[in-house]
Amino acid sequence: MYGYKGRILYVNLTSKKVEVTNVSDDFYGEYLGGSGVAAKIFLDHYKKGLTYDSEYNPIIIMTGPMAGTPTPSVSRFIISSLSPLTGIWGESNCGGFFASYLKFASFDGIVITGKSENPVYLFASKGKAEIRDASKLWGLDTYKTEEFLKKENGKDVEVISIGPAGENLVPYASVVNRRGHLAGRTGMGVVFGSKKLKAVVVQGNEPVQIAKPSKYKEYLKEIFEVYKENPTMAALKDSGSNSSYDLSLQTGDLPLRNWSKGVWPEGDFLGSVKYKDKILVGIETCYSCPVACKRVVEIKDGPYKIEKGPGPEYETVGEFGGMLQIADIEFIAYVNDIANRMGFDTITAGSTIAFLGDLHENGVIDKSFLHGVDLKFGDKDAVLQTVKSIADRTGIGELVSLGSERIANLIGEKAKDYITTVKGLEAPMHDPRGNFALALGYGLSVRGACHVSSLVFPVSSGFMYFPEIPELTDFGDPCSEKLKPELAVKAEDFGMFFNHSAIWCIFGGAALNATQVVTLFNLVTGFDYSLEDILKRGEKIWYLKRGVDNLFGIESKDDRLPKKLKTPLSEGFTQDLAPNDEKMLSKYYKLRDIDSITGKPSKEKLVSIGLSDLLQLLYEG
Ligand code: SF4
Incomplete structure (x- = not known):
C-alpha cells in the first residue's frame, strides 16, 4: 500500500x-x-x-x-x-x-x-x-x-x-x-x-512507500522552492505563530478583556520584537518541515524563571495577554511552561479565567465564589495562583478546571451574557466582528468554536489562497453576510481533506494551493483524484461528523454565536460592527440540506452521499 x-x-x-x-x-x-x-x-x-x-x-x-x-x-x-x-x-x-x-x-x-x-x-x-x-x-x-x-x-x-x-x-x-x-x-x-x-x-524505521517515487521526487523539488519564496513562511520562520500578533491587535482580530474592548495600547509589548528581545533563544521544527515555526525560549532569572523549552504560541499570548490584559511576555512564557508540563489547553484555561474576571468585575460573582482569590484583569499574582491550581483542582482550580460552560450553568442566566463558547468550547483568539465569515466558522465547527475546524478562517482572513475553488476566492466584503454561506460549505469540504484527513499543517500548508496538495496526495497514495473527487469525499466526512454531533444532541440552535461575540464594540478598528449569524445560517442550511430546527441533514442527502448507516442512527434510533 x-x-x-x-x-x-x-x-x-x-x-x-x-x-x-x-x-x-x-x-x-x-x-x-x-x-x-x-x-x-x-x-x-x-x-x-x-x-x-x-x-x-x-x-x-x-x-x-x-x-x-x-x-x-x-x-x-x-x-x-x-x-x-x-x-x-x-x-x-x-x-x-x-x-x-x-x-x-x-x-x-x-x-x-x-x-x-x-x-x-x-x-x-x-x-x-x-x-x-x-x-x-x-x-x-x-x-x-x-x-x-x-x-x-x-x-x-x-x-x-x-x-x-x-x-x-x-x-x-x-x-x-x-x-x-x-x-x-x-x-x-x-x-x-x-x-x-x-x-x-x-x-520503528520502516519507510512509507510512495506510489510514484520519481515523479514525486521531481515535484517535491518544485514544492521546496515554493516554500523558499513564500513570504508568510518567512514570517513564520522569523517570528513563529506570534508573527500575526501585531496585525491582529491593530485590526481588532485579537479579543481584549473577555471580548469587551477594542483598544489596548499596552498590548504592543507582546509582539515579535519583545518576544525576540526578552525570551527567544532558538527555533525548532516538526519532522520534515522547512518552516521551523516553533519557538524555543528561556528566562534565566527573575520571578518567571524557566529552563530552555517551548515558547508560547499566538493563541496563548492572546489568552493570557489580550484577554487577561497582562502585557508581560515573560509572565506568559511562564504560564505556558506550566500548561505544557501539567498538560492542559491554554485557550480554554485563559478564556475561563477571563470569563470569571469579567463576572467578578461586573458584580455577578464575588470573591467567595472565587475561593477567596481577588481575580481581576491585569492581576498577574491572582492569575498565576489560579493557573497553578488547575491541574490538581484545588481551591479556585476546582472551579476553573470546570471550563466556562459548566461554571455558567452553576451561576444561571446572569452568566450567559459573559460566556464565549459555542457547543461548549471556548472561542480562540480571532474576532468575527471584523470578519463575518468567522461567525459561520465558529458556529458550525463540529468540535465547538474553532478557527481551524474548517478553512473558513484561514481563507477569509487571507492567510490561505485556493484560486481553483471559486467560492474560496470570491466571497465579498469581510464585513458583509453576502457569499459567506457558500464560502463556509466549500471551506468545510476542502478542509476535511486538507488539514483533517491528509493532515497538512494549517501554518506550513498555507504555502500551497489546491492543485499542489492534491497532486502531492495523488503521487504519494497512487489515487488519481481530481479536486472534485476530493471535495466530494470531504463533503461526506463533514456530514459524518455533523451527524455524530446530532447523535449527541446538537440542534441548529447550537450553531449560534454567544451574545458576547456579536455585540458591537464602541471603539477600535471594528467599532459598531457585528455579524448577523441568523441571516447567514438560514442560507447555509438550505445549501447543506439541513433542517433549520433539528439541525439534522435530510434523509435524501445522507442517502445521496452514502451515509445510510448514519441515517439509520439519526432517524430510526
Ligand atoms: S509543521 Fe507546522 S507547526 Fe510544525 S514547524 Fe512546520 S509550519 Fe510549524
Whole structure:
C-alpha cells in the first residue's frame, strides 16, 4: 500500500487484548485518513448513552497518508473521542514527530477502548505492541514522563503523554509530544486519564512507500522552492505563530478583556520584537518541515524563571495577554511552561479565567465564589495562583478546571451574557466582528468554536489562497453576510481533506494551493483524484461528523454565536460592527440540506452521499 501502512492497531485496556486490523485501499480511498477515518471508526463504535469515561468510548489516534514522507508540513496526527468538555465529537490535531514515527512503527493509527485498573502505557514497535506498567510515571509531568520513557526505551522513540491535569480529569487536559507539540483542545487527555493510560510510545524505521517515487521526487523539488519564496513562511520562520500578533491587535482580530474592548495600547509589548528581545533563544521544527515555526525560549532569572523549552504560541499570548490584559511576555512564557508540563489547553484555561474576571468585575460573582482569590484583569499574582491550581483542582482550580460552560450553568442566566463558547468550547483568539465569515466558522465547527475546524478562517482572513475553488476566492466584503454561506460549505469540504484527513499543517500548508496538495496526495497514495473527487469525499466526512454531533444532541440552535461575540464594540478598528449569524445560517442550511430546527441533514442527502448507516442512527434510533 502507498502512503498508508494499511494497518490499524486495536487495543482493549480491560481485556489487555492487542490486535492488528488490515485496512483496504477502498476504505482509505473513501475516508482519506486522519479524522475522516476516525469519524467512521467512531460511528462504528457508537452506542446510545455513551459517556466520555465509558469503556466503550474509543480513543482514536490517526495519521494521514502523507506523514512519514519528506513532504513538508504533514507530520501530524489527530486524536478523536467523545469529548469530556463538550459532550460531542472531540478532535485535536498535533504536529511534532509522533505521527511519522507511528507510521515507521508500521501503523496508520491506534484505537484504544476498555479501561485499565492501574496506570499503563502502550509500546508499539515494528508492527507489534504491548501494554506496560506505568505506575512509576503516574503523577509525573509531561516533560519528566517523556524523559523517563526515552531512558527506558531508547532515544529513538517518540512519546505522547498526559500530565497531572489528564490524570485528575480536568475536562480540557491535553496530550503532549516533545514538550511543545500539543493535542490541546476538547480534552483528549482526560479520556487517556479515565482509562489510566499515561502515554503511548512508538518506535520503528520502516519507510512509507510512495506510489510514484520519481515523479514525486521531481515535484517535491518544485514544492521546496515554493516554500523558499513564500513570504508568510518567512514570517513564520522569523517570528513563529506570534508573527500575526501585531496585525491582529491593530485590526481588532485579537479579543481584549473577555471580548469587551477594542483598544489596548499596552498590548504592543507582546509582539515579535519583545518576544525576540526578552525570551527567544532558538527555533525548532516538526519532522520534515522547512518552516521551523516553533519557538524555543528561556528566562534565566527573575520571578518567571524557566529552563530552555517551548515558547508560547499566538493563541496563548492572546489568552493570557489580550484577554487577561497582562502585557508581560515573560509572565506568559511562564504560564505556558506550566500548561505544557501539567498538560492542559491554554485557550480554554485563559478564556475561563477571563470569563470569571469579567463576572467578578461586573458584580455577578464575588470573591467567595472565587475561593477567596481577588481575580481581576491585569492581576498577574491572582492569575498565576489560579493557573497553578488547575491541574490538581484545588481551591479556585476546582472551579476553573470546570471550563466556562459548566461554571455558567452553576451561576444561571446572569452568566450567559459573559460566556464565549459555542457547543461548549471556548472561542480562540480571532474576532468575527471584523470578519463575518468567522461567525459561520465558529458556529458550525463540529468540535465547538474553532478557527481551524474548517478553512473558513484561514481563507477569509487571507492567510490561505485556493484560486481553483471559486467560492474560496470570491466571497465579498469581510464585513458583509453576502457569499459567506457558500464560502463556509466549500471551506468545510476542502478542509476535511486538507488539514483533517491528509493532515497538512494549517501554518506550513498555507504555502500551497489546491492543485499542489492534491497532486502531492495523488503521487504519494497512487489515487488519481481530481479536486472534485476530493471535495466530494470531504463533503461526506463533514456530514459524518455533523451527524455524530446530532447523535449527541446538537440542534441548529447550537450553531449560534454567544451574545458576547456579536455585540458591537464602541471603539477600535471594528467599532459598531457585528455579524448577523441568523441571516447567514438560514442560507447555509438550505445549501447543506439541513433542517433549520433539528439541525439534522435530510434523509435524501445522507442517502445521496452514502451515509445510510448514519441515517439509520439519526432517524430510526
Ligand atoms: S509550519 Fe510549524 S507547526 Fe507546522 S509543521 Fe512546520 S514547524 Fe510544525
